[in-house]
Amino acid sequence: MMRRNRLLLIAVLYCSLPVAQAGGACPSVTRVGLSDLGYAAYREQGRIAGIAVEIANEMGRRTGCKFEFHWYPRQRLFIEMEAGHIDMTMGSVRTPERDAYARHLPYAYLQYDLVLAAAPSRQYHSLADFVEHGSGRLNVTRGVTYGAAVDAQLALLAAAGRLEVVNDYETVFGKLEMGRADGTLATPPIYSKYLKQSSLHRRAAVIPIAEATARFTGIYLSKKTMEEQVRQRYALTLKTMVADLYVHGIYTRYFDEAIVKRTFRQGQGPLLTALSAPED
Known part of the structure:
Protein backbone atom coordinates (compact mmCIF):
# COMPACT_ATOMS: atom_id res chain seq x y z
CA MET A 1 0.00 0.00 0.00
CA MET A 2 2.80 2.43 0.93
CA ARG A 3 4.63 1.65 -2.31
CA ARG A 4 1.46 2.21 -4.37
CA ASN A 5 0.82 5.57 -2.68
CA ARG A 6 4.43 6.59 -3.31
CA LEU A 7 4.14 5.68 -7.00
CA LEU A 8 0.86 7.64 -7.24
CA LEU A 9 2.56 10.69 -5.77
CA ILE A 10 5.46 10.43 -8.22
CA ALA A 11 3.01 10.10 -11.12
CA VAL A 12 1.06 13.16 -10.01
CA LEU A 13 4.21 15.25 -9.69
CA TYR A 14 5.57 14.06 -13.03
CA CYS A 15 2.36 14.84 -14.90
CA SER A 16 1.75 18.19 -13.22
CA LEU A 17 5.22 19.73 -13.15
CA PRO A 18 5.66 20.66 -16.83
CA VAL A 19 2.31 22.45 -16.98
CA ALA A 20 2.90 24.24 -13.68
CA GLN A 21 6.28 25.56 -14.76
CA ALA A 22 5.56 26.36 -18.37
CA GLY A 23 2.81 27.03 -20.86
CA GLY A 24 0.68 30.13 -21.03
CA ALA A 25 1.43 33.69 -20.09
CA CYS A 26 0.70 34.97 -16.61
CA PRO A 27 -1.94 37.68 -16.13
CA SER A 28 -0.44 41.10 -15.45
CA VAL A 29 -1.50 40.54 -11.85
CA THR A 30 -3.81 38.14 -10.02
CA ARG A 31 -5.88 40.01 -7.44
CA VAL A 32 -6.31 37.78 -4.39
CA GLY A 33 -9.11 38.51 -1.92
CA LEU A 34 -8.71 37.55 1.74
CA SER A 35 -10.67 38.06 4.95
CA ASP A 36 -10.30 37.42 8.67
CA LEU A 37 -9.87 33.65 9.19
CA GLY A 38 -7.50 33.47 12.14
CA TYR A 39 -4.22 31.80 11.22
CA ALA A 40 -5.60 31.09 7.73
CA ALA A 41 -5.56 34.83 6.96
CA TYR A 42 -4.94 37.78 9.25
CA ARG A 43 -3.57 41.32 9.30
CA GLU A 44 -0.61 42.26 11.46
CA GLN A 45 1.29 45.55 11.51
CA GLY A 46 -0.09 46.60 8.14
CA ARG A 47 0.59 43.35 6.29
CA ILE A 48 -1.61 40.39 5.36
CA ALA A 49 -0.26 37.01 6.48
CA GLY A 50 -1.30 33.45 7.25
CA ILE A 51 -1.66 30.02 5.68
CA ALA A 52 -3.58 31.32 2.66
CA VAL A 53 -0.92 33.93 1.91
CA GLU A 54 1.84 31.32 2.10
CA ILE A 55 -0.06 29.08 -0.33
CA ALA A 56 -0.64 31.94 -2.78
CA ASN A 57 2.99 33.07 -2.55
CA GLU A 58 4.23 29.56 -3.33
CA MET A 59 1.88 29.38 -6.31
CA GLY A 60 3.40 32.64 -7.49
CA ARG A 61 6.92 31.31 -7.03
CA ARG A 62 6.19 28.10 -8.94
CA THR A 63 4.36 29.78 -11.82
CA GLY A 64 6.29 33.04 -11.96
CA CYS A 65 2.98 34.94 -11.77
CA LYS A 66 2.40 38.06 -9.68
CA PHE A 67 -0.19 37.98 -6.87
CA GLU A 68 -1.62 41.08 -5.21
CA PHE A 69 -3.49 40.80 -1.90
CA HIS A 70 -6.70 42.67 -1.01
CA TRP A 71 -8.55 42.57 2.34
CA TYR A 72 -12.35 42.52 2.67
CA PRO A 73 -15.01 41.61 5.22
CA ARG A 74 -16.03 37.99 4.59
CA GLN A 75 -19.46 38.81 3.16
CA ARG A 76 -18.00 41.44 0.83
CA LEU A 77 -15.33 39.10 -0.52
CA PHE A 78 -17.58 37.12 -2.84
CA ILE A 79 -19.58 40.18 -3.88
CA GLU A 80 -16.31 41.66 -5.12
CA MET A 81 -15.42 38.45 -6.97
CA GLU A 82 -18.81 38.18 -8.64
CA ALA A 83 -18.49 41.83 -9.71
CA GLY A 84 -15.09 41.09 -11.30
CA HIS A 85 -13.05 43.21 -8.88
CA ILE A 86 -10.90 40.31 -7.66
CA ASP A 87 -9.68 37.18 -9.44
CA MET A 88 -9.11 34.72 -6.63
CA THR A 89 -10.24 34.02 -3.06
CA MET A 90 -8.58 31.90 -0.39
CA GLY A 91 -9.90 29.78 2.49
CA SER A 92 -13.16 29.29 0.62
CA VAL A 93 -15.84 26.63 1.00
CA ARG A 94 -17.55 25.47 -2.19
CA THR A 95 -21.18 26.46 -2.79
CA PRO A 96 -23.44 26.23 -5.89
CA GLU A 97 -23.87 30.02 -5.88
CA ARG A 98 -20.12 30.62 -6.08
CA ASP A 99 -19.66 27.86 -8.68
CA ALA A 100 -21.76 29.94 -11.10
CA TYR A 101 -18.97 32.50 -11.50
CA ALA A 102 -15.80 30.78 -10.22
CA ARG A 103 -13.92 27.46 -10.12
CA HIS A 104 -13.16 25.84 -6.78
CA LEU A 105 -9.76 24.26 -6.04
CA PRO A 106 -9.44 22.56 -2.62
CA TYR A 107 -6.19 22.32 -0.69
CA ALA A 108 -7.28 21.23 2.83
CA TYR A 109 -10.30 20.45 5.00
CA LEU A 110 -12.16 22.47 7.61
CA GLN A 111 -14.70 21.67 10.30
CA TYR A 112 -16.54 24.01 12.66
CA ILE A 209 -20.64 19.33 17.11
CA ALA A 210 -22.32 16.50 15.24
CA GLU A 211 -23.88 18.81 12.64
CA ALA A 212 -20.51 20.04 11.34
CA THR A 213 -18.80 17.67 8.91
CA ALA A 214 -15.35 18.03 7.37
CA ARG A 215 -15.50 19.92 4.08
CA PHE A 216 -13.01 21.14 1.52
CA THR A 217 -11.51 24.58 1.93
CA GLY A 218 -9.57 26.12 -0.91
CA ILE A 219 -9.32 28.64 -3.70
CA TYR A 220 -11.94 30.12 -5.97
CA LEU A 221 -10.74 31.33 -9.39
CA SER A 222 -12.96 33.77 -11.27
CA LYS A 223 -14.48 32.58 -14.55
CA LYS A 224 -15.17 36.21 -15.44
CA THR A 225 -11.73 37.77 -15.14
CA MET A 226 -9.35 34.83 -15.56
CA GLU A 227 -8.82 32.86 -18.76
CA GLU A 228 -9.45 29.11 -18.60
CA GLN A 229 -5.81 28.40 -19.52
CA VAL A 230 -4.65 30.36 -16.48
CA ARG A 231 -7.18 28.65 -14.21
CA GLN A 232 -5.93 25.29 -15.41
CA ARG A 233 -2.32 26.30 -14.82
CA TYR A 234 -3.09 27.38 -11.26
CA ALA A 235 -5.07 24.16 -10.66
CA LEU A 236 -2.14 21.99 -11.73
CA THR A 237 0.26 24.03 -9.62
CA LEU A 238 -1.92 23.67 -6.53
CA LYS A 239 -2.35 19.96 -7.23
CA THR A 240 1.43 19.56 -7.20
CA MET A 241 1.66 21.50 -3.93
CA VAL A 242 -0.93 19.20 -2.33
CA ALA A 243 0.72 16.06 -3.73
CA ASP A 244 4.24 16.95 -2.59
CA LEU A 245 2.83 17.83 0.87
CA TYR A 246 3.89 21.47 0.65
CA VAL A 247 0.45 22.61 1.82
CA HIS A 248 0.50 20.03 4.61
CA GLY A 249 3.89 21.38 5.67
CA ILE A 250 2.49 24.92 5.99
CA TYR A 251 -0.12 23.68 8.45
CA THR A 252 2.56 21.97 10.58
CA ARG A 253 4.21 25.36 11.14
CA TYR A 254 1.02 26.79 12.65
CA PHE A 255 -0.57 23.92 14.58
CA ASP A 256 0.24 20.99 16.81
CA GLU A 257 0.13 17.42 15.55
CA ALA A 258 -3.43 16.79 16.75
CA ILE A 259 -4.89 19.68 14.76
CA VAL A 260 -2.88 18.81 11.65
CA LYS A 261 -4.03 15.18 11.83
CA ARG A 262 -7.64 16.28 12.22
CA THR A 263 -7.32 18.74 9.32
CA PHE A 264 -6.02 16.09 6.92
CA ARG A 265 -7.54 12.91 8.34
CA GLN A 266 -9.46 12.25 5.08
CA GLY A 267 -6.08 12.11 3.33
CA GLN A 268 -4.66 13.61 0.15
CA GLY A 269 -6.66 11.33 -2.17
CA PRO A 270 -9.99 13.24 -2.20
CA LEU A 271 -8.15 16.55 -2.62
CA LEU A 272 -6.13 15.26 -5.58
CA THR A 273 -9.25 13.74 -7.16
CA ALA A 274 -11.08 17.06 -6.90
CA LEU A 275 -8.09 18.96 -8.29
CA SER A 276 -7.92 16.50 -11.22
CA ALA A 277 -11.59 16.93 -12.17
CA PRO A 278 -12.30 18.85 -15.41
CA GLU A 279 -13.72 22.32 -15.06
CA ASP A 280 -17.51 22.55 -15.24
Whole structure:
Protein backbone atom coordinates (compact mmCIF):
# COMPACT_ATOMS: atom_id res chain seq x y z
CA MET A 1 0.00 0.00 0.00
CA MET A 2 2.80 2.43 0.93
CA ARG A 3 4.63 1.65 -2.31
CA ARG A 4 1.46 2.21 -4.37
CA ASN A 5 0.82 5.57 -2.68
CA ARG A 6 4.43 6.59 -3.31
CA LEU A 7 4.14 5.68 -7.00
CA LEU A 8 0.86 7.64 -7.24
CA LEU A 9 2.56 10.69 -5.77
CA ILE A 10 5.46 10.43 -8.22
CA ALA A 11 3.01 10.10 -11.12
CA VAL A 12 1.06 13.16 -10.01
CA LEU A 13 4.21 15.25 -9.69
CA TYR A 14 5.57 14.06 -13.03
CA CYS A 15 2.36 14.84 -14.90
CA SER A 16 1.75 18.19 -13.22
CA LEU A 17 5.22 19.73 -13.15
CA PRO A 18 5.66 20.66 -16.83
CA VAL A 19 2.31 22.45 -16.98
CA ALA A 20 2.90 24.24 -13.68
CA GLN A 21 6.28 25.56 -14.76
CA ALA A 22 5.56 26.36 -18.37
CA GLY A 23 2.81 27.03 -20.86
CA GLY A 24 0.68 30.13 -21.03
CA ALA A 25 1.43 33.69 -20.09
CA CYS A 26 0.70 34.97 -16.61
CA PRO A 27 -1.94 37.68 -16.13
CA SER A 28 -0.44 41.10 -15.45
CA VAL A 29 -1.50 40.54 -11.85
CA THR A 30 -3.81 38.14 -10.02
CA ARG A 31 -5.88 40.01 -7.44
CA VAL A 32 -6.31 37.78 -4.39
CA GLY A 33 -9.11 38.51 -1.92
CA LEU A 34 -8.71 37.55 1.74
CA SER A 35 -10.67 38.06 4.95
CA ASP A 36 -10.30 37.42 8.67
CA LEU A 37 -9.87 33.65 9.19
CA GLY A 38 -7.50 33.47 12.14
CA TYR A 39 -4.22 31.80 11.22
CA ALA A 40 -5.60 31.09 7.73
CA ALA A 41 -5.56 34.83 6.96
CA TYR A 42 -4.94 37.78 9.25
CA ARG A 43 -3.57 41.32 9.30
CA GLU A 44 -0.61 42.26 11.46
CA GLN A 45 1.29 45.55 11.51
CA GLY A 46 -0.09 46.60 8.14
CA ARG A 47 0.59 43.35 6.29
CA ILE A 48 -1.61 40.39 5.36
CA ALA A 49 -0.26 37.01 6.48
CA GLY A 50 -1.30 33.45 7.25
CA ILE A 51 -1.66 30.02 5.68
CA ALA A 52 -3.58 31.32 2.66
CA VAL A 53 -0.92 33.93 1.91
CA GLU A 54 1.84 31.32 2.10
CA ILE A 55 -0.06 29.08 -0.33
CA ALA A 56 -0.64 31.94 -2.78
CA ASN A 57 2.99 33.07 -2.55
CA GLU A 58 4.23 29.56 -3.33
CA MET A 59 1.88 29.38 -6.31
CA GLY A 60 3.40 32.64 -7.49
CA ARG A 61 6.92 31.31 -7.03
CA ARG A 62 6.19 28.10 -8.94
CA THR A 63 4.36 29.78 -11.82
CA GLY A 64 6.29 33.04 -11.96
CA CYS A 65 2.98 34.94 -11.77
CA LYS A 66 2.40 38.06 -9.68
CA PHE A 67 -0.19 37.98 -6.87
CA GLU A 68 -1.62 41.08 -5.21
CA PHE A 69 -3.49 40.80 -1.90
CA HIS A 70 -6.70 42.67 -1.01
CA TRP A 71 -8.55 42.57 2.34
CA TYR A 72 -12.35 42.52 2.67
CA PRO A 73 -15.01 41.61 5.22
CA ARG A 74 -16.03 37.99 4.59
CA GLN A 75 -19.46 38.81 3.16
CA ARG A 76 -18.00 41.44 0.83
CA LEU A 77 -15.33 39.10 -0.52
CA PHE A 78 -17.58 37.12 -2.84
CA ILE A 79 -19.58 40.18 -3.88
CA GLU A 80 -16.31 41.66 -5.12
CA MET A 81 -15.42 38.45 -6.97
CA GLU A 82 -18.81 38.18 -8.64
CA ALA A 83 -18.49 41.83 -9.71
CA GLY A 84 -15.09 41.09 -11.30
CA HIS A 85 -13.05 43.21 -8.88
CA ILE A 86 -10.90 40.31 -7.66
CA ASP A 87 -9.68 37.18 -9.44
CA MET A 88 -9.11 34.72 -6.63
CA THR A 89 -10.24 34.02 -3.06
CA MET A 90 -8.58 31.90 -0.39
CA GLY A 91 -9.90 29.78 2.49
CA SER A 92 -13.16 29.29 0.62
CA VAL A 93 -15.84 26.63 1.00
CA ARG A 94 -17.55 25.47 -2.19
CA THR A 95 -21.18 26.46 -2.79
CA PRO A 96 -23.44 26.23 -5.89
CA GLU A 97 -23.87 30.02 -5.88
CA ARG A 98 -20.12 30.62 -6.08
CA ASP A 99 -19.66 27.86 -8.68
CA ALA A 100 -21.76 29.94 -11.10
CA TYR A 101 -18.97 32.50 -11.50
CA ALA A 102 -15.80 30.78 -10.22
CA ARG A 103 -13.92 27.46 -10.12
CA HIS A 104 -13.16 25.84 -6.78
CA LEU A 105 -9.76 24.26 -6.04
CA PRO A 106 -9.44 22.56 -2.62
CA TYR A 107 -6.19 22.32 -0.69
CA ALA A 108 -7.28 21.23 2.83
CA TYR A 109 -10.30 20.45 5.00
CA LEU A 110 -12.16 22.47 7.61
CA GLN A 111 -14.70 21.67 10.30
CA TYR A 112 -16.54 24.01 12.66
CA ASP A 113 -16.65 23.59 16.42
CA LEU A 114 -18.76 25.27 19.08
CA VAL A 115 -16.55 27.64 21.07
CA LEU A 116 -17.94 28.82 24.41
CA ALA A 117 -16.38 31.65 26.42
CA ALA A 118 -16.63 29.57 29.58
CA ALA A 119 -16.92 25.86 30.29
CA PRO A 120 -20.64 24.95 30.38
CA SER A 121 -22.38 23.46 33.42
CA ARG A 122 -23.46 20.48 31.31
CA GLN A 123 -21.89 18.58 28.42
CA TYR A 124 -23.17 19.32 24.91
CA HIS A 125 -22.88 16.67 22.20
CA SER A 126 -24.24 18.71 19.31
CA LEU A 127 -25.33 22.19 18.34
CA ALA A 128 -28.94 21.00 18.63
CA ASP A 129 -28.20 20.00 22.22
CA PHE A 130 -26.92 23.52 22.93
CA VAL A 131 -29.92 25.08 21.22
CA GLU A 132 -32.40 22.98 23.19
CA HIS A 133 -30.77 22.89 26.61
CA GLY A 134 -28.51 25.94 26.68
CA SER A 135 -29.34 29.60 27.19
CA GLY A 136 -26.27 31.37 25.82
CA ARG A 137 -26.09 33.73 22.85
CA LEU A 138 -23.86 32.98 19.88
CA ASN A 139 -22.13 35.53 17.69
CA VAL A 140 -21.30 34.39 14.15
CA THR A 141 -19.54 36.06 11.24
CA ARG A 142 -21.54 37.44 8.35
CA GLY A 143 -20.88 35.71 5.01
CA VAL A 144 -19.61 32.41 6.44
CA THR A 145 -21.08 29.17 5.05
CA TYR A 146 -21.66 26.41 7.62
CA GLY A 147 -23.84 23.86 5.81
CA ALA A 148 -27.53 23.01 6.00
CA ALA A 149 -27.52 21.11 9.32
CA VAL A 150 -25.73 23.92 11.16
CA ASP A 151 -27.80 26.62 9.43
CA ALA A 152 -31.01 24.95 10.63
CA GLN A 153 -29.87 25.20 14.26
CA LEU A 154 -28.71 28.79 13.81
CA ALA A 155 -32.17 29.66 12.50
CA LEU A 156 -33.65 28.30 15.75
CA LEU A 157 -31.22 30.40 17.78
CA ALA A 158 -32.11 33.50 15.75
CA ALA A 159 -35.84 32.88 16.32
CA ALA A 160 -35.15 32.64 20.06
CA GLY A 161 -33.16 35.90 20.07
CA ARG A 162 -29.92 34.07 20.85
CA LEU A 163 -27.96 34.84 17.68
CA GLU A 164 -26.11 37.94 16.53
CA VAL A 165 -24.29 38.30 13.20
CA VAL A 166 -21.19 40.54 13.07
CA ASN A 167 -18.62 41.48 10.43
CA ASP A 168 -15.53 39.47 11.42
CA TYR A 169 -14.00 37.06 13.90
CA GLU A 170 -11.95 39.79 15.56
CA THR A 171 -15.25 41.36 16.64
CA VAL A 172 -16.67 37.98 17.67
CA PHE A 173 -13.79 37.07 19.96
CA GLY A 174 -13.53 40.60 21.31
CA LYS A 175 -17.15 40.36 22.44
CA LEU A 176 -16.55 36.92 23.93
CA GLU A 177 -13.65 38.26 25.96
CA MET A 178 -15.71 41.21 27.20
CA GLY A 179 -18.63 38.96 28.17
CA ARG A 180 -20.98 40.44 25.56
CA ALA A 181 -21.50 37.06 23.86
CA ASP A 182 -21.36 33.49 25.10
CA GLY A 183 -20.02 31.57 22.15
CA THR A 184 -19.41 31.21 18.42
CA LEU A 185 -18.75 28.68 15.69
CA ALA A 186 -15.20 28.57 14.39
CA THR A 187 -12.58 26.27 12.88
CA PRO A 188 -9.24 25.42 14.57
CA PRO A 189 -7.25 27.97 12.49
CA ILE A 190 -9.64 30.68 13.66
CA TYR A 191 -10.08 29.94 17.34
CA SER A 192 -6.46 28.84 17.86
CA LYS A 193 -5.27 32.35 17.03
CA TYR A 194 -7.89 34.30 18.92
CA LEU A 195 -7.86 32.14 22.05
CA LYS A 196 -4.08 32.33 22.22
CA GLN A 197 -4.13 36.12 22.03
CA SER A 198 -6.68 36.71 24.79
CA SER A 199 -7.59 35.71 28.32
CA LEU A 200 -10.17 33.34 26.84
CA HIS A 201 -7.61 30.55 26.54
CA ARG A 202 -7.78 30.04 30.32
CA ARG A 203 -11.55 29.49 30.43
CA ALA A 204 -12.96 28.80 26.95
CA ALA A 205 -14.38 25.42 25.95
CA VAL A 206 -14.13 23.96 22.43
CA ILE A 207 -16.86 21.42 21.67
CA PRO A 208 -17.08 19.32 18.48
CA ILE A 209 -20.64 19.33 17.11
CA ALA A 210 -22.32 16.50 15.24
CA GLU A 211 -23.88 18.81 12.64
CA ALA A 212 -20.51 20.04 11.34
CA THR A 213 -18.80 17.67 8.91
CA ALA A 214 -15.35 18.03 7.37
CA ARG A 215 -15.50 19.92 4.08
CA PHE A 216 -13.01 21.14 1.52
CA THR A 217 -11.51 24.58 1.93
CA GLY A 218 -9.57 26.12 -0.91
CA ILE A 219 -9.32 28.64 -3.70
CA TYR A 220 -11.94 30.12 -5.97
CA LEU A 221 -10.74 31.33 -9.39
CA SER A 222 -12.96 33.77 -11.27
CA LYS A 223 -14.48 32.58 -14.55
CA LYS A 224 -15.17 36.21 -15.44
CA THR A 225 -11.73 37.77 -15.14
CA MET A 226 -9.35 34.83 -15.56
CA GLU A 227 -8.82 32.86 -18.76
CA GLU A 228 -9.45 29.11 -18.60
CA GLN A 229 -5.81 28.40 -19.52
CA VAL A 230 -4.65 30.36 -16.48
CA ARG A 231 -7.18 28.65 -14.21
CA GLN A 232 -5.93 25.29 -15.41
CA ARG A 233 -2.32 26.30 -14.82
CA TYR A 234 -3.09 27.38 -11.26
CA ALA A 235 -5.07 24.16 -10.66
CA LEU A 236 -2.14 21.99 -11.73
CA THR A 237 0.26 24.03 -9.62
CA LEU A 238 -1.92 23.67 -6.53
CA LYS A 239 -2.35 19.96 -7.23
CA THR A 240 1.43 19.56 -7.20
CA MET A 241 1.66 21.50 -3.93
CA VAL A 242 -0.93 19.20 -2.33
CA ALA A 243 0.72 16.06 -3.73
CA ASP A 244 4.24 16.95 -2.59
CA LEU A 245 2.83 17.83 0.87
CA TYR A 246 3.89 21.47 0.65
CA VAL A 247 0.45 22.61 1.82
CA HIS A 248 0.50 20.03 4.61
CA GLY A 249 3.89 21.38 5.67
CA ILE A 250 2.49 24.92 5.99
CA TYR A 251 -0.12 23.68 8.45
CA THR A 252 2.56 21.97 10.58
CA ARG A 253 4.21 25.36 11.14
CA TYR A 254 1.02 26.79 12.65
CA PHE A 255 -0.57 23.92 14.58
CA ASP A 256 0.24 20.99 16.81
CA GLU A 257 0.13 17.42 15.55
CA ALA A 258 -3.43 16.79 16.75
CA ILE A 259 -4.89 19.68 14.76
CA VAL A 260 -2.88 18.81 11.65
CA LYS A 261 -4.03 15.18 11.83
CA ARG A 262 -7.64 16.28 12.22
CA THR A 263 -7.32 18.74 9.32
CA PHE A 264 -6.02 16.09 6.92
CA ARG A 265 -7.54 12.91 8.34
CA GLN A 266 -9.46 12.25 5.08
CA GLY A 267 -6.08 12.11 3.33
CA GLN A 268 -4.66 13.61 0.15
CA GLY A 269 -6.66 11.33 -2.17
CA PRO A 270 -9.99 13.24 -2.20
CA LEU A 271 -8.15 16.55 -2.62
CA LEU A 272 -6.13 15.26 -5.58
CA THR A 273 -9.25 13.74 -7.16
CA ALA A 274 -11.08 17.06 -6.90
CA LEU A 275 -8.09 18.96 -8.29
CA SER A 276 -7.92 16.50 -11.22
CA ALA A 277 -11.59 16.93 -12.17
CA PRO A 278 -12.30 18.85 -15.41
CA GLU A 279 -13.72 22.32 -15.06
CA ASP A 280 -17.51 22.55 -15.24
